[in-house]
Amino acid sequence: MYIKYFLIFIFLSFSISLFAQAKLTSKSLTNRQQSISNDSLPTNRSKGFKNIATIDMYKQFNSELDSISVDTTLxxxxxxxxxxxxxxxxxxxxFANIGQTYNTLSFNASDNLSVPQFGARARHFNYLEHEDINFYEVPTPWTRLTYKTAFDQGQLLDAFFTVNLSKQFNFSIAYKGLRSLGKYQNALTSSGNFRFSSNYHTKDKRYSAKGYIVMQDLLNQENGGITTEDIENFTSGNKEFLDRSVFDPNFEDAENILEGKRFYFEHSYRITTEKDSSNNKLAIVNKISFEDKYYQYDQQSNSTDFFGDAFTNSIKDKVTLENFKTSFGVNYSNKLLGQIGLALNYTDLNYGYNSVVLFQNQQSIPNRIKSNFFGLEGFYSKTYKVFNISGKGSINLSDTFVGSFLDGSINLKLNKDISLSGGVSINSRLANYNYLLYQSDYINYNWYNFDNFKNINTQQLKFSIQSQKFVNAYLDISNIDNYTYFNLEETIDEVNIIKPKQYSKPxxxxxxxxxxxxxxxxxxxxxxxxxxxxxxxxxxxxxxxxxxxxxxxxxxxxxxxxxxxxxxxxxxxxxxxxxxxxxxxxxxxxxxxxxxxxxxxxxxxxxxxxxxxxxxxxxxxxxxxxxxxxxxxxxxxxxxxxxxxxxxxxxxxxx
Known part of the structure; x- marks a missing residue:
């Protein structure tokens, strides 16, 4: 329902834009064309802004307050x-159809996480995470429409709108939708990403708040790829198979979907006043996040035996995760010491299924991984002349969900063109949830490894050089202990036996x-x-x-x-x-x-x-x-x- 109202809202803002542009006089239009070529936008300003708007006044920044320039160049x-x-x-x-997954040719061995991630990672490439959400400050309303054709009977459209109702208050609303039939049988993709963000600060900037809502659904029909017998027909370039719809896939009655909702709110209050905080600034900060997501696989029948034997004829696997996290801390900055932040956080998570699997040999697969625990997190940043030192870390105060990370870097700006950086990342956490617990109507896809798998431990050294004149280069060296992965164990009667596995060697x-x-x-x-x-x-x-x-x-x-x-x-x-x-x-x-x-x-x-x-x-x-x-x-x-x-x-x- 919210999508319908959102599209009406975009249409109205679009109509208002056309009406406003039509009222420009020929002289102002000429000036506008000249200014646009210089990325300058002489339009009416929102309340609290002054003078003519230029492109550098349109600001966007992420949750870490890193500024990202609005670039309209080609x-x-x-x-x-x-x-x-x-x-x-x-x-x-x-993959063949837009909206399907991607195979990773490279990967980052380390991450700044202390808890497991939700499974179904192949569905997460277009799933917007916390760091993907931006906040805005604009002198005039800004709308961006992105359109691209798809593969038969579908399109990709991303509509975005943001406005400052005053200098202190901004909101943005956007929706990205995709539908694409694809060239192969049973390969339809359909996805939607709705996001709403807002930020506010008082005139004296002592209190500030920001938050967002993200609702996402990503659906793919699945066919298991073409059969092994048809690979030769594909690689030979046989003209009878150039119409890809004639291929018989491994199955034609399955689909999977990932849905998620995330609500985030962060606010802070600066205790020190502007007058007495020239050298010292102290603020209290509170963050609240709640995410509810699920992954579901549906298949009308298991007649193909592609995944092996099943408990039932109609397959419907569904797993959910509820993740609540809040933190309360202080941020302190001093011209000599730099910026320091320290917070106490609390996490409550609930992952699992609505049933317990019991095999004939009395082996059982439980249905839930639940936990709540406290933790500590912090950051540090200091800039001195051409140097910048920064770091952040987190540790779980839990006996069952043991996890921590530490990430630090040093940046050196030699001149306007050359920048050097080096850093280290240390990470220890449990494997993703679907390695620890998985249930399915397919017999081969049931396991529980929460008590058996150890923490994945990663140490990474990273170096980079940035220079438009010479070269941009990035190097990282990682050591991984207890690497966890899905492995093709064996193939029995043309059925691939795939199991989670932990590698004990470095x-x-x-x-x-x-x-x-x-x-x-x-x-x-x-x-x-x-x-x-x-x-x-x-x-x-x-x-x-x-x-x-x-x-x-x-x-x-x-x-x-x-x-x-x-x-x-x-x-x-x-x-x-x-x-x-x-x-x-x-x-x-x-x-x-x-x-x-x-x-x-x-x-x-x-x-x-x-x-x-x-x-x-x-x-x-x-x-x-x-x-x-x-x-x-x-x-x-x-x-x-x-x-x-x-x-x-x-x-x-x-x-």
Whole structure:
């Protein structure tokens, strides 16, 4: 119901925008065109703002108060981020249909978490986490519409609107919706991401508050990929199978869905006044977060035996998580000491199912993991001339949910172009919930490892250099103990036996990423290369040794500088390796060492343009699919998409 009212709201704001723009005189329109070319927006200001609005006055920031500039220019980065995730997806291998999952070609071994994550991680690529939500401050109402074509009978649309009702109060509302039928049978995707955020501060800025609501649902029909017998028909380029809908998938009656609601509120009060806080500032801070989410897998029948024997003929697996967390602490800042924050937090979590599984041998699988505990968290930051030192950490005060993390970094700004940084991350936490407890109507997918699995321990060193003139490089070296993963144990009567497994030996993982752009007049060549190496006695982490993305493009103004045009070709490539398989029941990827995939190029040709505040994107994706060989897969038995032309645009307008 809220979606209907939201769309009405967007339509009204859109109509108001058109009416306001129509009232501009010819002189003001000329001035507006000139100012827009300079990213300046002379429009009416919200209450509390003065003078003419310029693009730098439109501010957005995340929960950590890191400022993110509002950028309406046309660049290669805009093309790289113009996708379903709306972020650079280097290191991710998309599946055939938009809205499906991604196979990870690379991963970050460490994370700043002290508790397990909800399972079904393959469904979480488009699931907005806490750090993905932004807050805003704008002098005039700002609306952004993002549109992109999908794969048959569907579209992708993201509509966003924010306004400051006064200098002190802002709210934003947005909804991203997708529907795409796909080229293969039973591959429909449908998702929706609704978000509302707001922030407020008093005129003296002693009290401030911010919060958001996020409601998300991500549904995928699942088909298990094409059958092993049909792989030859795909790789041979048989003309009878170029219409991908003729392939018989492994099954055609399954779907999974991930739904979640998150409510977050944070407020603070500065105890010291502006007069007596020139050197010392002290504030009390309170944060409250509640998330309720579930993952469900439905299959009308188990007649295919793809996942093995089942307890019932109709499959319906559902798991839920309720996670409540609150913290209360103080933030202190001093010109000499820097910024220090310390808080006591409380977590209450409830994960599990509504039934208990009992096998014939009297072995039982419990249905719940529940716990509540206190913890400590803190941060530190200090800037001195060209140096910045920062760190944050957390520890659980619990005997059962033992977990902690510590992340620290040092940044050095040598000059306007060159920045150096180094850091260390130490993390210890339990494996994700679906490794610890899982129930299913399929007999093979029932386990309880809460008492058996140890904490995953990770230590990571990281270094980076940022320089547009020379090179951008990032290096991290990780040591992992008790690495936990889903493993293809064996195949019995064409049924893959996939189980969670914990590796008791240490693993070392090295990742080096280098990016450099070369410019020749209006031409440019942008290169991103990644090298990876895993050291261990067994192949439990499989990643390609090399990943590369290279873009040759041309940029110039046309039509008397009224349009900025950008066109070029992008090459994506990764070396052959034992690519992880996809399990649609778990919505997880698993390690397998039987099928090598990769070593195929993906070429995309694009033409992008900007007219005033509208950016237009036209792309011929994978145009080499018909002449470089049909050996492209996103996972075993999961073919990648064929050549297709897609269109989209991003339209910003300001009242």
């Amino acid at each position: 660049s290669l980065n805009k093309d790289l981020k113009f996708n379903y995730l709306q972020k650079d997806n280097f290191g991710l291998m998309p 693993l070392q993982y090295l990742r080096l990423k280098i990016q450099k752009e070369f410019k020749f007049g209006n031409f440019a060549l942008d290169n991103t290369i990644m090298y990876q190496n895993v050291v261990g006695d067994d192949a439990v982490i499989n990643v390609p040794e090399f990943i590369t993305r290279n873009t040759l493009y041309y940029t110039n103004y046309v039509f008397k500088r009224s349009m900025r045009l950008q066109t070029g070709v992008t090459l994506n490539y990764f070396s052959k390796y034992n690519m992880n398989g996809y399990d649609s029941l778990l919505a997880e990827f698993y390690t397998q060492n039987e099928t090598e995939l990769g070593n195929f190029p993906r070429l995309d040709f694009f033409i992008n343009a900007k007219v005033r505040q509208t950016r237009i994107f036209l792309k011929a994706e994978h145009f080499n699919s018909s002449f470089t060989g049909y050996d492209y897969f996103s996972a075993p038995n999961q073919p990648y998409r064929d050549f297709i032309i897609r269109f989209g645009l991003v339209w910003d307008f300001f009242l």
